[in-house]
Amino acid sequence: MASTKFIVEGMHCGACTGRVERALAAEPGVTGASANLVARAVRVEFAAPASAATLAAALERAGYPAAEAETRLTIEGMSCASCSGRVERALAATSGVLSAAVNLATHTATVRYAQGAIAPSELAQVVTEAGYPARVASAGTAPEPMAQRQANEVRVLGTHFLLAALLTAPVFFLAMGPHLYPPLHHALARILGEGGMQEIQFLFTTLVLVFPGRMFFRLGLPALLRLAPEMNSLVALGAGAAYLYSAMVVLTPALLPPGSFDVYFEAAAVIVTLILLGRWLEARAKGQAGAAISRLIGLRPATARVLRDGTVIELPIEELASGDLVELAPGARIAVDGVVTEGSGFVDESMLTGEPVPVEKVPGSAVTGGTVNGTSALLFRVTATGTDTVLARIIALVEEAQGQKLPVQALVDKVTRVFVPAVMALSTVTFLIWFSLGQGLSAALVAAISVMIIACPCAMGLATPVSILVGTGRGAELGLLFRRGDALQRLAEIQTVAFDKTGTLTEGRPALTGLFRAAQMPENEILRLAAGAESRSEHPLAHAILAAAKARGLPPARARKVTATPGRGLSAEVEGRQILLGNLAALREAGIDTTPLNDAAGAFAQEGKTPVLLALDGTPVAVLALSDPPKPHAAEAVAALGRAGVAVTMISGDAQATAEAVARGLGITEVTAGVLPAGKVEAITALKARGAVAFVGDGINDAPALAAADVGLALGSGTDVAIEAAEVVITGADPRGAARAVTLSRAVMRNIRQNLFWAFAYNTALIPVAMGALVPFGGPGLSPMLAAGAMSLSSVFVVTNALRLRRAAG
Template sequence: MTTRATTSISDPNARRDLSERSARDRSGEPVNDTISDDVLDLDISGMTCAACARRVERALGQLDGVSATVNYATERARVYGAGTDAAAAISRVEKAGYGAHIHDDADDTWSKRATENRITSLRRRLVVSALLTVPLMDITIVLALVPGWRFPGWEAVCVIAALPIVTWAAWPFHRATLRNLRHGSVSMDTLVSLGITASFGWAVLSLIFGFGDSGDPGFWLGFGMTPAGASSIYLDVAAGMTTFQLAGRYFETRSRRKAGDVLGALGELAATHVRIRRDDADSVEPIAALTSGDEVVVLPGETIPCDGEVIEGIAAVDTSMMTGEPVPVDVSPGSTVTGGTVSTNGRMLLRATSVGAHSQLAQMAALAEQAQARKAGVQTLVDRITGYVVPGVIVLAILVTAVWTFTGTPFTRAFGIGISVLIIACPCALGLATPTALMVGVGRGARLGILIKGHDALEASGMISTVVLDKTGTLTTGRMTVHAVTAVAEVPEHEVLRVAASVELGSEHAVAAAVLSEAKRRIVDLPKARDFAAHPGQGAEARVDGAVVLVGSPALMREHGVALDAAATQIRDAIDSARTIVVVSIDGRAVGVIEVGDTIKPDAVMAIRALRAQGIRTVLLTGDSEQAGRRIGTEAGVDDVYAGVLPAQKADVIRQLQHDGTKVAMVGDGINDSVALAAADLGLAVATGTDIAMKSADIIVVRDDLLAVPEAIALARRTRRTIRWNLGWAFGYNAAALPIAAIGLLNPLIAAAAMSLSSVLVVSNSLRLQKMRLRGR
């Protein structure tokens, strides 16, 4: 371990203003950590692909002074602009062919109903389509392959069976296509609708005009050619394509809803009613009636409705739904509790301290939601690509069909190859790759007390090589604790502590609080002190049991003529350990030394080990002396210590480490570390209560557990890997499938199934994050 005493950093850029940096995220988009009048959230219905989301963005962007981001996975739009007119924004979305509704965090009924209606409609159409497609495929393929089994009018029977599939069942694709064409645009639905219409239309035309009676071989199935006169096999393609696409859309919609539920589950923890005590009478009222300062009664098994302080009662509170900790926390009068947690036993009376949007639960839910609105740079690129892919695929399908025809291939086969290209190239998986993984990752983190603010945090987490930890309140408890009590005369140790605590009863100093806490732990009763007198910055004195007791620093003792020879060894050892020295004297004679100091958190050592296991170097920042920093650093097991660092110099240390070529994550207590958090490549704020709204941090940890830091980095890295896997699969799938389809090795039925399954696979892979286990949970 290396220890460095730091007074200043000679970095020419060390004093640059970070206010603009902290007001923006690292992707350059405005950070809106609170909803203001300039931000409008809309629920959007009717979107079927990423191209739809981009179209809604463009429609909203046509409003004066307005910009918007639309998330296809969450089906939500965030509209930025001074004085955004909600009616005008909704009208603009509706003119683009979609539905819109003002998002209400407290009531998501509209969005849920729209999703449920869509799922119900898709399920109904899928069932009908499948029931008709299975026998149609059997009959069509058998009769097409075995001419001797054909009967008069068999083609007409197949057409009648296929008609409801390609019209009513496939209507969602046709409706979206017509809507897009009215607005001069195309989408993934256009490709599906064209494929279905072209396949069905060609089969009908073949039957009417006898295209299939030319004597040419029929449709290529991937293992051979159908006999002449089997053009009606395209009915099978149209029906099968519709069924596969409906199945893919149905399971995709369900999976996206499930992913959305992971994100929204945090908000659903909030209680809807509260038992308020007024004039010694309890009444159950809607949660909206609760105000800060009200007294609230919580019965066993009930959800705590607000952040508050326990006034009466003892209970075990289950916090697992917010922190992931499986063991209930015991609370008693004076303890603080968080809304959304559950009292497992015991009756409590609370005083509400934060309610509604100011509660920790509400802020966690809001930050998790806002993480979805901050579109990743890679997602913006993907959205642009999908905007060009659809028209490009249509042109490519026409060209492929033309090339195969001109090279002498029978048109029936060339047409089938063109249909395969049309279907296989739908980039649905690309549009879902990033937002679904981000949605599930953010939701999972929120349930574990880890708030990931956006994709920039995920990107930064993968490059971090050094974690810098603030000392007080982050690595240590921030509370003074008695480490040793040593008697230097005939007076026993417990008597030294007893008389010192009696004097400190009249003091409010942090050292006094530590002495009192230790005395209460060891001693039942304390004698009453008289004639108390404080010596600011040095100690205090009083009369205890008739004797004059002086408690304070060695300098105070020397001022009062107290000899310290007997305590010299203890004082020197305490100085070497960088602890605060409290000398106790009775009637002018030193009788003992009490060593007081800050202590590292119980889980700090395990957290440092976990960071090392991830290949990360750890650095401690402290304003203490070099000796104190070295002691804390040794106990925690960090790799490096910067001592003597003033709060204003923390950002300078961060920039110096960055200048040395390392990617730095800063872990602070979320109160006085905002500049350092903003300067770091990744800022992690260990915060509680209202500190959760820190704007400078990329990741916020809202539980009192330092192990959450390596867990947050692990979750962010896992989410980042999932996004990359999704994108790799989506790009790789299209890159490999298009050439296979273009050279005629992919049957349209297989293409339709593969395209649908690719989207379901991407969403399912993202949902695996929901089951991610951290620290053996």
């Protein structure tokens, strides 16, 4: 019987508490539920099949969701998939825990729990009691301890390996040297004697196991006593069995049967040394796997030059506050987020957005911490510091995605849960078979040890998380933020990508893209007069005309008597001349013959542009074509997806003719236009009949469509990341990010499949060899030393293979 407590903020009266109690009491396994209205809490007594997760779901269904919280734990001592699985099961079995995900690559656990039922420190204690020391990671400083922990792990393992190698060298020399060069055996026997050689091996092997090899026994034996063996248990048993047997030969030979006086000290020492080597190489590779996060963290400068009371002082960035004015020297890295107040220049934002072209900054422009100023001096006002900055949010997003599990990991978890016990059983069977066949105690022991060592499930446990670690880090470098790790797997299965038009494939703001003159009047004069009339209007098309005039350095003419007619246009008196700007209907209603302008207006409309006709003093003069131009790389993004075998469609709220014209220019053949947000959801639902669908939008206006798609990709601006709108955020405004995301996700999944194949195939092939299945046919066996080397190399191979993702989608 277990009990837990839920915080239920939605309870406001006695009727609410009754409904909460009844909803919980109806769950199978619940024996009692008592709600407290004052405390806004409910305590539940339950047994299987009920669990904290099912009880929370019952409260959700009843309309009284339980308050939830999430914490991250930093865990030591996990070395294989069995370890991470054991930690995960210990957390899941804890009352109040709703879900737990353990990441072997980052040595962390993300735990979602019922607020009030248990504290983060208690969760850390649960993991510690399971045999893996844990502590609660601080949300504000989580990235630094992870990088520091990796560096410490590499240093400690490197020291242990070097010490083990030095101590193992004389053991290996005395054991294997005489086999390689027989005269050496006679020389050593004369000098040291057979007993002396064995005693020296005994001494140095003892030192190997007591000092650098102690970690395997310290972690493995307690796990074995808890009947929860893991990888360290296998190493401890394998090396320990070889050592104890050999020690008996040296210390108590009378207890052994005749003909069983061979020693295997070199096997015990070399097993520990080679596995330490593998762990060291693996730790170094994992440090490289997390290099993307380390580089992001390194983008933050330590200090900033702050203007206070007319004086510039150097302050640590931790002391900056919103509203501070910060001086930015040419070439300096921007410390925190802010808005430019003085100066203009270009800023390199490639490290955050993946875009190599510097972005122009003028007063009023936003700047982001971690980016690099160009050649101009700027002054900016701080708008966000600490964990509120874009860089901090990006680091948090990437780390959160790296801690997630992909659906493909479920199979690995099931296998590794029974793998170590199964290996121990196989080792025992191997020993019994060899011994019963009369091969002797020594040969049976060697075969059994080889099986234990060769089958450590390290490679299996690392196959998926290390690929996610490298892949999401690479995504951050490309300006792709995966809010959830499982988006990596689902995006790789996408068959159709649907784009929103405005702001996604196009710039999102109208611009003057064409001008037809029916009269002999200079273009600049036409534009100056039109800008004068539109200067009093708030219509988006008016802003486009004004922007075009400003770009040519044309001051708008002075206008008076401006009258706007909704759906038609406007009229005004400009420098004594009567001007009319509007559509065909506006001019015709004014009695103006539009014949000279009709063909040009129709041609612009066919191109998806909005024609604005201009008449002066009743005479048709020109047609201004306004449109939302495609983004520079939109066509390239569509083409890249097509080469990847992904169908591309456009879903837009614009008129059909406009949307189709834009689509034709970008190479898109399928268009759904004239739809409201609900219509976009319906269009995506229809596309799902063909297979998985991804939707790319701005992350705010397209939220329903992003949620309806199998994977939603939100285009941000680099300084306004729409982190709640989609599973994947493209920090720049470049639609090519969608193609890069698909390419990266496929590369990650391909990498995971390669890792899993290697890990499973390696064990499937080598366990029978270690058992001696080939020996009766004249084939080789597998010594414990070779088994240790092969096992270590399998983990190094998996991590090294994952590191290839650092160049993916480039």
